[in-house]
Amino acid sequence: VQLQESGPGLVKPSETLPLTCTVSDGSVSSGPYYWSWIRQSPGKGLEWIGYISSSGSTNYNPSLKSRLTISIDTSRNQFSLRLRSVTAADTAVYYCARIENLAPDYWGPGTLVTVSS
Amino acid sequence: DVVLTQSPLSLPVTLGQPASISCRSSESLVHSDGSTYLYWFQQRPGQPPRRLIYKLSNRDSGVPDRFSGSGSGTDFTLQISRVEPEDVGVYYCMQSRHWPGTFGQGTRVEIK
Numbered sequence: 001v002q003l004q005e006s007g008p009g010l011v012k013p014s015e016t017l018p019l020t021c022t023v024s025d026g027s028v029s030s031g032p033y034y035w036s037w038i039r040q041s042p043g044k045g046l047e048w049i050g051y052i053s054s055s056g057s058t059n060y061n062p063s064l065k066s067r068l069t070i071s072i073d074t075s076r077n078q079f080s081l082r083l084r085s086v087t088a089a090d091t092a093v094y095y096c097a098r099i100e101n102l103a104p105d106y107w108g109p110g111t112l113v114t115v116s117s
Numbered sequence: 118d119v120v121l122t123q124s125p126l127s128l129p130v131t132l133g134q135p136a137s138i139s140c141r142s143s144e145s146l147v148h149s150d151g152s153t154y155l156y157w158f159q160q161r162p163g164q165p166p167r168r169l170i171y172k173l174s175n176r177d178s179g180v181p182d183r184f185s186g187s188g189s190g191t192d193f194t195l196q197i198s199r200v201e202p203e204d205v206g207v208y209y210c211m212q213s214r215h216w217p218g219t220f221g222q223g224t225r226v227e228i229k
Contacts, residue, residue: 045220045223046166048219059216061217102213103171103218104168105168109164
């Protein structure tokens with residue numbers, strides 16, 4: 001399975017960050033898997049943002065829950081993240097990943113998102 | 118959130134020699150199903166993390182058998198039996214017993 005993140009590299013403060021993960025050589029609908037977003041920044045290290053099942057049930061990090069939506073589109077074999085009201089603290093490399101045995105096993109290459117005016 | 122504390126933060130090693138990284142958890146990672154939800158990852162520069170060990174001691178597919186995971190409850194260890202040049206990178210422990218899953222701060226392995 002391969003994963004690839006896509007989205008803007010630069011987002012203005014207070015705006016919404018939209019990211020999409022496209023899955024290939026595998027299906028978001030199959031297997032005992034969840035689909036996840038994780039970010040990495042120099043200040044906070046690796047942070048698990050949240051995950052979604054193929055049926056659409058979600059689990060969000062409480063620290064981001066009020067600003068976060070993760071969704072899945074099985075017809076396009078994609079899942080997405082929307083993070084609202086971003087600040088400089090949301091600047092990070094964002095990874096999408098497959099969850100197997102309750103931990104990420106396959107990761108996308110990551111996409112750097114900078115929050116700046 | 119569960120805090121994972123790794124030590125050392127930097128580990129200079131000699132090629133062919135063993136290396137050991139410690140990870141201590143602020144809470145037990147043992148589930149009532151008997152599994153311990155502790156994982157190890159390797160991250161090389163410019164790459165995403167790669168999972169090496171799942172559920173305490175199980176090697177992922179393609180991971181060399183010089184990597185091994187052990188421990189119990191709140192104290193865990195990743196051991197490399199003989200360090201190879203390609204083992205340079207940052208190693209992270211991670212737990213998913215308690216939500217949100219959390220990562221250690223990382224241990225940088227470098228060659229002396």
